[in-house]
Structures are given as structure tokens and as C-alpha cells.
Amino acid sequence: MTTSAHAYSISRSSTASRVAAVAGVLVLIVLVSAPLWAGRADMRLLSEIFLYLSLACLWNLLAGYAGLVSVGQQAFVGFGGYMLFALAIFAGLSPLAAIPLAGLLGAVIAVPVALLIFRLRGAYFAIGTWVIAEVFRLSFAQVSALGGGSGTSLPVAIVRDMASSRSMREATTYWLALAMAVIVLAVIYLLLRSRNGLALTAIRDSELASESFGIDIWRNKFVVYVLTAGLTAMTGALIFLQKLRISPDAAFSVNDWTAFVIFIVVIGGIGTLEGPIIGVIVFFLLRETLSDLGTVYLLILGVVAIAVMLKAPKGLWGTLKERTGLELFPLARRVVKKKS
Amino acid sequence: MTHLRKTLGISRRTFLAGASAGLAAPAILTRTRAYAANPVIKIGHVSPRTGPLAGFAEADDYVLAGIRQALAGGIENNGKTYQVEIISKDSQSNPNRAAEVASELLLGEEVDLIVAASTPDTTNPVSDQAELNEVPCITTDCPWQPYFFGRNGDPQTGFDYTYHFFWGLEDVINAFLDLWQQSGVAKTVGGLFPNDADGNAWGDEIHGFPPALAGEGYALTDPGRYQPLTDDFSSQISAFKEAGCDIITGNMIPPDFATFWAQSAQQGFTPKVVTIGKALLFPSVIESLGDRGDGLTSEIWWSPNHPFSSSLTGVSSKELADGYMAASGRPWTQPIGFKHALFEVATDVIRRSADLEDPNAILEAIQKTKLSTVVGPVDWSNGPVRNVTKTPLVAGQWQKGPNGFDLVITANRSAPFIATTGELKLLS
Numbered sequence: 073m074t075t076s077a078h079a080y081s082i083s084r085s086s087t088a089s090r091v092a093a094v095a096g097v098l099v100l101i102v103l104v105s106a107p108l109w110a111g112r113a114d115m116r117l118l119s120e121i122f123l124y125l126s127l128a129c130l131w132n133l134l135a136g137y138a139g140l141v142s143v144g145q146q147a148f149v150g151f152g153g154y155m156l157f158a159l160a161i162f163a164g165l166s167p168l169a170a171i172p173l174a175g176l177l178g179a180v181i182a183v184p185v186a187l188l189i190f191r192l193r194g195a196y197f198a199i200g201t202w203v204i205a206e207v208f209r210l211s212f213a214q215v216s217a218l219g220g221g222s223g224t225s226l227p228v229a230i231v232r233d234m235a236s237s238r239s240m241r242e243a244t245t246y247w248l249a250l251a252m253a254v255i256v257l258a259v260i261y262l263l264l265r266s267r268n269g270l271a272l273t274a275i276r277d278s279e280l281a282s283e284s285f286g287i288d289i290w291r292n293k294f295v296v297y298v299l300t301a302g303l304t305a306m307t308g309a310l311i312f313l314q315k316l317r318i319s320p321d322a323a324f325s326v327n328d329w330t331a332f333v334i335f336i337v338v339i340g341g342i343g344t345l346e347g348p349i350i351g352v353i354v355f356f357l358l359r360e361t362l363s364d365l366g367t368v369y370l371l372i373l374g375v376v377a378i379a380v381m382l383k384a385p386k387g388l389w390g391t392l393k394e395r396t397g398l399e400l401f402p403l404a405r406r407v408v409k410k411k412s
Numbered sequence: 413m414t415h416l417r418k419t420l421g422i423s424r425r426t427f428l429a430g431a432s433a434g435l436a437a438p439a440i441l442t443r444t445r446a447y448a449a450n451p452v453i454k455i456g457h458v459s460p461r462t463g464p465l466a467g468f469a470e471a472d473d474y475v476l477a478g479i480r481q482a483l484a485g486g487i488e489n490n491g492k493t494y495q496v497e498i499i500s501k502d503s504q505s506n507p508n509r510a511a512e513v514a515s516e517l518l519l520g521e522e523v524d525l526i527v528a529a530s531t532p533d534t535t536n537p538v539s540d541q542a543e544l545n546e547v548p549c550i551t552t553d554c555p556w557q558p559y560f561f562g563r564n565g566d567p568q569t570g571f572d573y574t575y576h577f578f579w580g581l582e583d584v585i586n587a588f589l590d591l592w593q594q595s596g597v598a599k600t601v602g603g604l605f606p607n608d609a610d611g612n613a614w615g616d617e618i619h620g621f622p623p624a625l626a627g628e629g630y631a632l633t634d635p636g637r638y639q640p641l642t643d644d645f646s647s648q649i650s651a652f653k654e655a656g657c658d659i660i661t662g663n664m665i666p667p668d669f670a671t672f673w674a675q676s677a678q679q680g681f682t683p684k685v686v687t688i689g690k691a692l693l694f695p696s697v698i699e700s701l702g703d704r705g706d707g708l709t710s711e712i713w714w715s716p717n718h719p720f721s722s723s724l725t726g727v728s729s730k731e732l733a734d735g736y737m738a739a740s741g742r743p744w745t746q747p748i749g750f751k752h753a754l755f756e757v758a759t760d761v762i763r764r765s766a767d768l769e770d771p772n773a774i775l776e777a778i779q780k781t782k783l784s785t786v787v788g789p790v791d792w793s794n795g796p797v798r799n800v801t802k803t804p805l806v807a808g809q810w811q812k813g814p815n816g817f818d819l820v821i822t823a824n825r826s827a828p829f830i831a832t833t834g835e836l837k838l839l840s
Contacts, residue, residue, distance in 0.1 A: 113520030120512070210639065213607050221607035221637070222532070223507070225540050225563040232544075315511040316540040317563075319533075319609070322507040366462045366502055 178305020223319020
């Protein structure tokens with residue numbers, strides 16, 4: 073009888089992840105209290121960062137884990153934005169109620185979309201998602217009640233009615249954006265730790281092998297696609313609550329809602345939960361310091377993307393993880409020696 | 413201080429993620445708000461410096477340099493001299509980005525007044541942000557209907573904080589009708605209106621071209637809204653051919669017009685007068701059309717021949733345009749006058765405001781503006797709706813001369829004080 077069988081166990085957490093969890097909670101407390109210490113512009117910038125973080129995490133789940141490389145997520149961002157405007161202007165709903173409803177509608181509309189484009193694979197799937205987004209854009213451009221191709225503004229009165237005072241309204245918008253990012257991170261984290269997550273990780277590593285283990289690939293991908301669409305639509309509703317104005321070109325902008333998001337995920341590290349967080353920080357540091365340079369700024373973004381893809385194809389976090397095995401979100405299982 | 417906090421906010425997240433400290437570039441720390449002995453008034457400026465609308469902003473550097481020079485000594489208000497800081501941001505021709513930089517200016521820089529110019533994609537998102545954040549806002553360079561109705565404006569109540577000066581659809585319709593009447597061609601018109609902010613306003617069944625043309629006895633063939641950046645105008649061209657249209661009008665972006673005009677030539681469609689809004693403003697576009705650019709007609713908002721001069725620097729329209737051509741080596745463009753006038757109005761408002769610390773006092777100064785600018789009089793007491801005042805509009809033709817294309821004023825019925833400089837020639 074050997075004792076070695078008892079000296080080892082399977083564990084998910086590590087020292088790094090436990091430290092990260094404590095630090096994460098502390099950071100969250102600091103961020104929740106931002107309306108007390110941050111200026112209006114800082115809160116606005118942080119909100120934008122949270123919303124981009126949500127989009128990036130969702131795209132990462134889609135492309136990095138489920139292998140669904142979509143370049144048409146702007147379809148759901150725009151759809152969510154338009155639903156917010158429609159529900160607020162026509163149904164008289166408060167934006168606070170319209171946002172989750174927009175997310176629900178986004179998930180509902182994603183079902184027929186998924187049935188259609190899941191017939192396509194690889195590059196054809198990517199192009200297909202873009203086509204869907206263009207169909208959405210052209211369709212909303214025909215809805216004259218929502219301004220058609222001209223777009224429309226959210227009446228200022230609707231936004232003012234959200235809260236009793238200006239500072240309360242700004243704090244509410246900020247908390248909504250923060251909550252969105254936390255919800256997205258939590259949903260993805262819990263999903264990846266679940267049975268479905270194990271299946272997704274297997275699909276990420278080898279689709280063929282996982283299918284031979286009896287994983288229903290289609291169903292797993294379908295669930296991820298619909299879930300992502302709903303959360304992306306909710307994020308879209310929040311984005312356009314901040315922008316106050318929506319038009320088909322702005323709502324379904326492939327640059328703003330997909331190209332930048334892919335940049336963030338690729339820079340940070342695709343297929344890791346930490347990657348999008350790193351990527352969003354890098355992206356906003358570049359933007360806040362360089363965007364006044366005009367076209368040069370976009371050139372620099374391109375150069376950074378090329379450099380990272382050549383030197384660190386797994387992204388910043390992917391490379392770090394490869395070298396150190398560091399993982400802040402306890403997802404991987406590892407064998408650890410018991411202390412006795 | 414705001415920048416410092418911004419950095420802190422980011423670096424906490426950096427810490428969370430355990431990223432290398434090298435990422436937290438301290439570059440953003442460099443600027444903090446200076447509280448000098450001389451009080452400072454901040455004007456935020458949003459303009460499409462890059463992207464498809466960049467032509468509208470190509471003279472920004474020249475105009476802003478002139479304004480900054482004129483304001484170097486500050487502005488006197490109630491016996492106190494204020495330094496003026498103009499903070500200019502690029503919208504990248506993107507309404508999403510325009511809203512974002514506007515909010516950076518309003519919330520981050522805490523500007524006292526925000527100005528913006530060039531098409532509804534810039535003026536409308538900036539105005540919406542200013543309205544919500546209760547900061548006075550002045551815009552120009554966008555017909556007033558897409559500005560006002562495009563923002564769900566109600567003529568009864570209007571907006572509180574946002575004001576606009578430019579011309580409207582009724583003016584462009586009048587100018588075009590005047591031009592066509594001189595041409596003496598048959599009253600059959602083909603309309604090309606895209607499904608975008610301008611196109612929907614121009615083609616509107618109530619406020620746009622269709623009712624106005626019908627009222628003047630013109631038969632309009634309108635094949636419906638086309639999607640911008642389409643690559644096929646065959647169906648429109650055959651509809652115009654079938655109706656025997658002698659006149660083509662509409663509001664297009666330059667690439668769409670180039671496509672339409674090339675396909676018209678291929679398909680043997682030869683109208684006698686082609687008068688298009690927006691697409692034919694810039695000399696570079698006309699030159700890119702080669703010989704087919706000769707004889708096209710367009711609205712003219714401003715030209716070196718306009719009999720106005722700057723209230724700020726005293727330069728005439730001609731001197732302003734010549735100065736730009738000498739500085740840049742490029743031909744003058746119409747937005748130059750309006751960009752200059754925008755800052756004339758802003759300066760005048762700051763000078764007259766009863767209390768520069770109070771947004772409502774600045775607002776009152778805007779409402780009471782009576783200023784003669786380089787693009788004409790600006791006075792919000794006599795606009796078509798609250799928040800809007802109109803500047804004069806004429807129409808004219810691109811004619812090829814010995815020194816390249818020249819924009820000749822041929823129709824001035826609604827603004828006879830702007831002299832015509834030539835006669836209209838038919839295309840075929």
C-alpha cells in the first residue's frame with residue numbers, strides 16, 4: 073500500500089488565484105465607491121472601459137472557447153441599442169427596465185440567427201456573421217419611426233427621469249456599466265467551471281477529440297452563441313444609453329464594436345479569462361494617450377497588433393501564462409501535493 | 413487632478429490583473445488644470461479631422477491658428493481679461509466617437525462652451541451631450557432640418573442649451589429653383605436621395621424637395637431612397653431616362669455621385685443640368701471627375717466673393733480664402749468661412765456674457781447674439797425655430813478656366829447682396 077495516492081489531490085485554486093480573488097474583491101469595493109472619489113469624466117471613462125471589457129469577454133467566450141469566430145457581434149450591440157431606444161420612446165419604459173429586456177430580445181433574435189449561420193464553418197461562418205450584421209443595419213435603416221438611415225436621439229427627458237439628480241443619474245449609469253462587466257465576468261466564470269465549461273474547454277483544445285468523447289458540439293456552441301448575444305445586446309443598450317444618439321452606421325459599426333474588441337482580445341490573450349482584462353487596459357492606455365494624433369493613432373494600433381501577433385501569438389497574458397503557469401481565475405485543474 | 417485619478421483607476425485594475433508595471437505609462441499625468449492669475453475660458457471644439465468627412469475640417473489648423481492669434485491677448489469681459497483656451501478633438505467622422513470626445517470635453521476638460529461643425533454626424537451627437545450636461549453649445553455646417561428634427565426637436569419647445577446657425581432646405585430649394593429657371597430647360601427633375609440623415613431630410617414628403625418642386629410646377633421622378641455607397645445606379649438612371657429628366661438633383665456623398673455620373677455616361681444618359689448638394693462642394697472632388705466635372709452645379713454657402721468680413725480679425729472673405737491658399741497651397745473650400753464664423757460667434761458670446769461662471773448667462777448671451785460674421789449675420793431672434801438662425805445661400809456652377817476649376821455664382825435670387833460672378837452654361 074502506497075501513501076502516495078493520498079498525498080496528492082486535484083485542486084483548482086492556487087496561491088495566485090486566492091490572492092487575485094482577495095485583490096479582486098478589494099478592487100470591486102473601490103470601484104463601486106467610485107462616485108464618492110472619482111470625477112464625472114473619470115466615471116464616464118471607467119464606464120466605457122467596463123462596457124468594452126464586457127464586449128471583449130463575450131467575444132473571447134465566443135471565439136476563444138466555443139471556436140465561433142464572429143466578426144458580426146455589432147449586430148447584437150446595435151440591436152440592443154435600438155431596442156433600448158424603441159422601448160424607451162414608444163413603450164415609455166424606463167431605461168432601467170428596457171436594458172434587461174433588450175438583452176432578452178437579443179437572445180431571442182439570436183436563436184433563428186444561430187440556426188441559419190451554424191450551417192457555415194470557419195471563414196464562411198465569420199463572413200456569414202458579418203452579413204447578418206449588415207442585414208440588421210439595413211433593416212433598421214428602413215424603420216422610419218426610429219429615424220431610418222438618419223438615426224434618432226434619446227429624448228433628454230427620458231434620461232433625466234432615470235434619477236432625481238444629475239449626480240445620482242451619473243452614478244446610476246456608472247454602476248450599471250460596472251454591474252454589466254461584473255455580471256459578464258461572473259457568468260463566463262461560472263459557465264467555464266460548470267460541466268458545459270469543461271465541454272467548451274475540450275472543444276477549444278480539439279473539436280474532433282471532444283466529439284469522439286460524446287460532447288454535443290452543436291448544442292454547446294448554440295448555448296454559448298445565444299447567451300453571448302443576449303449579454304452583448306444588454307451591453308449595447310448600455311452603450312447607447314451613454315451615447316444618447318443612435319444611427320444605423322453608429323449602431324452596427326464593425327470598427328467600434330468588433331474590430332476594436334478583437335484587437336483587445338488578441339492583444340490580451342485569446343482563450344483566457346484574464347486576456348481581455350489586460351487587453352482593455354492596453355487599448356485604453358493607447359487611446360487616452362495617442363488618440364489626438366489622428367491617423368497616426370490608428371497606424372500605431374495596427375503596428376501594436378502586428379507586433380503582438382508576431383512576437384506573442386497567444387497575447388500578453390497567454391505568453392505570461394505559458395512561461396509561469398500563472399492563472400488568476402481558478403479554471404484549470406492541477407495536481408497538488410497535500411500538506412499533512 | 414482628474415487625470416491623476418484616471419491613472420489611479422486604471423492602475424488598480426492593472427494590479428488586479430498582475431500586469432507588468434511598464435504598462436502604466438505615466439504619460440497621462442502630464443497635464444493638470446492650471447489655475448493662473450489670469451482666469452481661463454475654455455472652448456471645446458469637435459470636428460471630423462480624419463475619416464470620410466475630413467474634407468470639411470481640412471482648414472481647421474489654418475482657421476484655429478488665425479483665431480488663436482487674434483485671441484492671444486485674451487478676451488475682455490466685465491473689465492476682466494480672460495485667456496481663451498481652445499481644445500480641439502477629432503470625431504474621426506464617427507458619431508459614436510463624436511459623442512465620446514464631446515463628453516470628454518464637457519466632463520473632463522469642463523469646457524465653458526462647446527462648438528462643433530460639419531454634417532449631422534458631428535453636430536447632433538455633440539449637441540445631445542451638451543443638452544444633457546447643460547453646457548452651452550453652438551454648431552454650424554449642417555442644414556437646420558436634419559439638425560433640429562433629426563434630434564427629435566419640437567418647434568414649440570426647442571432645446572435649452574444648443575444653438576445652430578446655417579441655412580435650411582427651403583433655402584437650398586429656392587436657390588436650386590432659381591438656377592434651373594435661368595437654364596430654361598424642361599421642368600422634369602430626377603431626384604437622388606440616399607437613406608441617410610441629409611438624404612431623408614431632402615427627400616421628405618412634407619419638409620423636403622417633393623412638395624416644393626410640385627408647387628413650382630416641376631415633375632419630380634424620385635426612385636426612392638438608395639443605400640449610401642451603392643455601386644449600381646442603373647435602375648435610377650433608366651427611370652430618369654424614361655421620364656426624360658433634363659435636371660438631376662439630390663444630396664449625395666462624393667463617391668456615390670462619382671459612381672452615378674460615370675454610369676450615366678456609360679448608359680448614355682445626358683441631363684442638361686446636374687445640381688447636387690454636398691457631393692460637389694470640394695474642388696478636389698470636381699478635379700477627380702476630370703472633364704465631366706465641368707458644368708456641374710451646387711449650392712454655395714460661402715465664397716471669397718461674399719461681401720462679408722470677420723468681426724474678429726476684420727479680414728474680408730477674399731482675404732480669408734487667399735490666406736488659406738497661400739498657407740496650404742490648396743484651393744479654398746466653403747467650410748473655411750463657417751469654421752471661422754463659429755469662433756467669431758463664440759468669442760462674441762464670451763465677450764458679452766454677463767457672468768462667465770454661469771452657464772445660463774452664457775446662454776442668454778447666445779440668445780441675444782446680433783453679429784455680422786464672415787458668412788453673414790447671425791441672430792437667433794429671427795430663426796425659423798428656436799435654436800436656429802439662418803445664413804444666406806446662393807447657387808452656382810463649376811466652370812473650367814485657364815487655372816483649373818472655378819466656382820461661379822450664377823443664382824442669387826434669395827440673397828441679391830451676394831453678386832453673381834457668371835452665367836449658367838448647360839451640360840449638353
